[in-house]
Amino acid sequence: MHPTEWILNHNQEQIILQANKLTLFQQCKIIECVGSDNLHYLLFFHKDDFLTVQPLVEFDQASFLGHLEQKGSCIHAPSPLFSLLLPAATSLKIISADALLTKIKKQYSSIETALIYSYFDSYIPSEQLDIFLKEIFYTFRRDGKLLAAYRLGIVLLSRGYQKEWLRSAIEHADYAHAKNHFQSPLITLMTTDPLYVEQQLFSSNNYTQLLELYQEQNRVIDSLILYINVFIKRPSPTEYKNLITVLNNTFTNDEILSFLRSLLPVVSTETGLHQDVYHRLIKNKETDAAVGLLFHYPFPLSKKDIRDLPELLNHLSISTLELSLQSITQRLLPLVRESPQTFEKIICATLPNLLNRHTLADIYTHLKLNEEISEIPSLSKISDMYHLVEDAENQLKLGMYYYDLGQYEKAIECFSWEMELHSNQVEPIQWLAKAYQKVGKHKEVETYHNLLKQMKHSS
Template structure:
């Protein structure tokens, strides 16, 4: 089920926010949402863990939040990946920063707390954030943890490279022995400094090698939401069957039913002409009993159905609702016409269903015009001829029995009753229209009328 709202507690009050979009950037996620007065808020996450909600203000250039919305991977709500992160985190409470930062130190390492603090540069003065980061650095220094200090220094250097305190740390003699590890991404860093490793791989993810390393890294951390999001981003930039198949395998593990369809449709919007994707969406539509969507997809791409798909389509074509289909009346004739080349039997069934639908609100002459694009389709000729015949017989008093039978074929029972009633008046000795009237009233559930005409029919046959 799609998540479109979220409740956030602020002291004693709880507010409902409407979700708008989520961006995934390095180790963070930011969800943009609005309250009932349309005021904008940001919900911050570290990896998959909720951190805080802040009221939006103009984002400082090159701040973490500004970079996230400019360079991150963004999805508009509703979206299954947004649903997944909302379900995985919470409860959602708005904290004052003075209360938040001490809490972070209890839940995260000092390096992680340093990184999280940098997320809020647009909402807290940079000098104040650096003052807090300095206390974290000094805590590790007092404990003699120089490599832990160096890891905090590298986060601070990326955050404020020109700040005097950060620049002063560059000359630390103890730090010089660590620097070579970072020059060529030493393998030991995957364990020693995963924060740096992830940021490096994220920034270089456009190369296949680094992307594969990042994907493996995220999977090892159990961060499948990030892995799928970055895989979609890569697919968006470089569409190929190989990349699609890799994403499809990932999303099948975590999503099913409607969420799976929504993710496949997201990919389809990015690469509508990718044949394996078309087939997978079609399979999913058929399995989930969504014939209207399947019909639109088949017609759009002239997809040739596999035998198993034809069999499944057979099962669902009877209850396809053309009135609620995304295919408009104006293009439905073309859609059905295209199906005759791949699934002629099902196309004929859909044509019959479409004509029955049109007869509810349109004249026969309108339907004849609507059928014009199909007049060169051999398999449609018999049905079209019957519609043309209805037009010819409508004002012929001597052909009402035949006209009623044609209306019955298209399930227009009330029109058929009018025709048979007229025929009965014109040919009082003919039991055929009476028999038809008994049948039709019975199908309409009008038992009293059906029995009356049945008895009349019996009497006519007996006396005839």
């Protein structure tokens, strides 16, 4: 699954924005994007409503962006959540703070407008933002709406807008009754003050009640972000089942698979995630991806998985696998008993690649510890090669082994040594010509062909 992209029309040019990560903090979500101009941009949302796109700017840790970075819950691309929140290829544009304010005033209450506007404290001059928020606060007070004024104050403070004028204002004795109202249990405030309740639940990591609130408000994306973060923080088979249940209610099987694959690097193989993804890939006939997963993560295989492995491996180009020595013994050892032919096929196909990444001594030392695989022909070859390395009289044989495995430079070293020891023999020179031909060194090929002709004439 590729990262989701949108189109930003800015300064008479189109910039492709590619999703990087999605962060949830209280009622706000922000998608960080990388633009085709190599700059970073932020897509702002209030709940599920898209607000605007802005370039990423430097921000203070006490700002809203700082709180979001420190306390938010993140989902990294790729994920179907991005296009669910904002359809791919949507055309976007950057709007001014004044235009944004006009937009949100039409859609939200005064308190929610103030909250949303405060998200942009890294873009709006501090003095300008303070004037706007004070105007709303003191308008409530002048109109005798003390509870509304206190509600605005405590919502802004809870979101992290910690200004002295606001803290001192709501400490006034006139707000004693309003203060008592907010000291009630959160469950009793759910109907009258859902913004404040959500902020408190988010800050205290009260996932159970927060999920109930999201469900009541039909906020599917926020629920999914929360379930994912709970699973990442408390990975277990039980939490994984809970996550799958939620995903099944929202996404197609292909979307779920893409989503789960994005979680593979961040959770333990003991959760059941990796086995599930492995089986989903096989069901989708994505054999290369399934085998890649198999050799990259040490999740347990069932007896049926082991029995089915030879058939699975027969459907891909094994030579493209970059197997580690550890993965060979961990994953392929069971095949010696189930299907020695398949094991031999895999070792033969991957041996050249192994020799490119490991020394012959490393390969031999690692594999010789397993007595049950010592009779496999390709491993017998490795054993022969290892013992020939120190045998100066048999470098020709070692070179032929290397040549058969496509290790032409190493083969040339062996043939050259053999030629020095036995300069009157034709065979090492013939092999040198063949090996140089393989590496494209035609001048050397011609040199050894001429030497062979001279030897033939002189004999």
